[in-house]
Amino acid sequence: MQPAVRLLAAALAAALPAQPALAALVENLTTSVTAMALGNAVTADPPGIDSIHFNPAGLARLTGDSKIYSAFGASIRTGAAFHKPEGFEVGGWTDDPVAGQRTGPVRQAMYVPGYGMPGWRLPGVIIPGLGMAFNKPGSDFTFATNSYMSQAISIDRTTDPNDPARFDGRQIQLQRLVYAAPSIGWKYSDTLRFGLSVPIAHSAFVVDTHMRFPNELLGVFGKLQQGWCPESGGNIIDTFGFGLCGGGRDGMVTPFKHAASMRLQMTAPFDPTLNLGVLWEPRPWFALGAVYQGGSKTRYTGKYQFDTQPMLRNFVKGLNSSLFGPVAGAVLGLPAYIPETQKGNLSATIPFPAHLQLGVKLRPIRYVQLNVDASIAKWSDWNALTFEFDQSVKLLEVARLYGIADSTKLKIPRGYKSLVNYGFGLQLFPTEKLALRLGYEPRKSSVPADKIDLIAPLPDTKLYSVGLNYKFSPHSDISLTASYMAGKFDTPANTDCNMNCNKFLNVIYNPYAGLDVAGDIKVRYAGLSFTHRF
Template sequence: MLRPMRPPGALLCVLALTGVVPARAALTDNLATSPVAMSLGNAVTADPSGHDAVHFNPAGLTRLSGKVKSDTFFGAKLRVFSTFHQPDGFDIGGFKEDPVNGLTSSGNAQSIFLPIVGSPKARLPVAVAAGLGFSFNEPGSPWTFATSTYVPQAVGIDRTRDPEDPARFQGRKVVIQRLVYASPSVAYKFSDTLSIGVGVPIAHQGFALDTDMRFPNQLIGIMGELQNAWCGDNGNPVDTFFLGLCGGGKDGRLNPFKRAGNMSFEATAPADPTLNIGVLWEPADWLGLGAVYQGGSKTVLTGRYHFHADPMFRKFVEGMYASLLGPVAGATFGFPTEIPEDQGGNMTMVLPFPAHVQLGAKIKPHPRVQLNVDAMWTDWGQWNQLTFQFDQNVKLLEMARLFGQADPSKLVIPRGYKSRWHYGLGLQVAVTPKLKLRMGYEPRKSSVPTDKIDLIAPMPDLTIRSVGASYTADSGTRIDFGASVTNGHYDVPANTSCNLNCTNFFNVIYNPYAGLDVSGGIRIRYAGVTITKPF
């Protein structure tokens, strides 16, 4: 028999959360943090399970009694694909055939970041992760203490298998990973219905980027065409008394579609603390309300960088400075007098970890049926740009002074992300007192606007569908399983994303697919299991 809903408050809560809040979403928030949460569309703020409460709502730790241990195991498979098309009228400074036209990138593997070790070179068919949690509560005490290990943020794309992968100019390898390895937390139960909790997650933040570079810019194309006309096949003896456009030989001929070099970064923040604050109110057995604030951080990472310069720019500069008038032109444009083949050193960067707010309701219209709904907001607007600060001027970057990049000791990569709201829905059915089945639905409108999307973060709108189950044995051991699938697609016509394919003169950093139509998508399959038991 259905239990009567005495006041309409629960219904009003659901309407407020689902009707007022638009379907907006973030990047990688909680994609694979908890098997229980993922199986319920991450709508668990009013019903946090076990040690997941450390992250989703620390107040929920008061539900744990005695000494409890949990082990979590995850596996994920991510596939990204992109296709490049050259539209009618394509022209980059006179060059009209881009060699990536008509090609598709689809052969990526997974990559992870290991503390101390860094990002392994081995390609992973499946990314794996594990978590561990402990909690302590004296019988009858309102206090519960806990700590947990989990991954609140992770993305790892490895395109290194094919050295000619057309997407290699925006990431042969991209890894962003945050691992919480300790999270001292405490919860206090004020009454049978009200609890609060506080946690301090201490995380290791890892970042790795390895990408080939090319600069399909109008000026580079015009200069390359001028070289072809002025120098011919065998050079021009008069050129020595002019600008030295031919002095670099055929290797020094500028081509907007030719690889200019490679850059790679690897940086970490070994210990970056944040703050979680949660409230849980359960005024009736059929109704629960929860709220959590997860603080952000201006995470400062330190590490190493390396730039490799291919012959094109190196030989071009050598030819200019070996001529009569070339040094004058080079100094006017701010070109370096030479470009070393390899240059590296120490770097720092700020990689903001965005703050997150989540509000949720739990409603049981029937003793065996539970509905969860959460509204979530993440401050991805902090990612307006990423700045890499180097310990010296990078000679290869000095070539970009002409395009407004005044300081070659730093590299600024525009992002322009947005802070979004979105919602999640969960359904739980108690088939028997020991067995529960779960379903989740989470539509996410990407925090990466269409005019900012690129292949470093190919995150379009996603729709996540999940299933799960929970079984509790007579011994008190509980096994929770969750699995999710998600797909998303994007279509970016030429000149619509200036992080990807703009042809504007000053958008040299960084639009490696200038003038091309780029389409693609992302597909993620992931599953996990948590085993919770007294100890």
């Protein structure tokens, strides 16, 4: 026992002095009412049945049988403003209609397993949960299960059809709903406990976005058309040439037009992972805890649909209606045509990152307890996301001009990081029945400043929480929590190649090329849980 204890203490000591870094993304935001109240710093003081997620060794502290009923409501508000800097130009074009605009209202939704995305849009979502634990009198083992949301972000900007953010995510839904979590806690001794849980999750990933491609090459093509093509359409010289004008007025290329729309909707209905925890409580006033939450290479399957606007369809049609256009198209790998709608099946392997969290609990006097946690999640696995289609996507064949060789795949760069993050929780015990809770979590984002975009508008944020627990009797208690998280980002033009780089071949994906983009995010949370022991 002593070597294990020394190893745990050494690991915790190494983590706590580390420099603040990029770590938090969407983990632990909606998982537990008690944990939220304490800044998610509960590894060394696991919260009852919610220990299944935060440290399953905490289950071994439970005696008898118990149930927990929980519900939370959460709303996400995010906005962005677009500014045209001095000297703005994209391939000769100097007026971007998005410049000077600000994004509109944001709503939430939830992916319903077995049904999909409902049509309603709400100012927030309400999610229930149910957990159970079983311990026979005198047994060193406790068995439990729970349902909870371990990961979630929901952004819906479809209320305003002209919202400028529609080019970088009209609707984004990422959620991981644990619907069962068979778990066991083992009381090895009065001071040392171990735990294991197997969360089984339904994961959903939805991206619906309009697309435009403001980059230098497309701008040059558009200016060439302006100088060569008459307003009425093609000319006889062009017909015997490369067909730049053959698409007519609708086929005139500009870098700022709505070019296409994309919807990807995927699920992974059965995705188990593994949580391992240890809890050492040598004194009533001092404890150390550690949990390893295993990741997975989650395999998603689902449907896709691409809708292409007349600009690209007519441009390709005109090119292939000329004498030399088909030759040029074949050399460049361009399609012979682009359908208005193309849909089918897709798949993707999107990692669910592994997560390690270490914590310490200090209760120097009966009335005050302090929790401090350090954690790391492996978001570096999200360096790039690759989506695989069941056929060659004609719209992506156009991207061969930009060096995208395989039109059966779409690779979206992310470049996320995984380093260390912290959480702090304070509990006050004015009476035997009442506990007051305060939480603070400075969530340094896993999205570097030069990788942020409106699909994942997650800058560094600060999470503030208040809550309480009231014991009605030895058999029942209630917990209440309210939390607020906020952060801002300011991304000057050409500093973020996930959003606003203006380079010759930056087609995937910089919809606000050359613009300054500044934005914010605010998350409001309220939760309630009721525990009954019997």
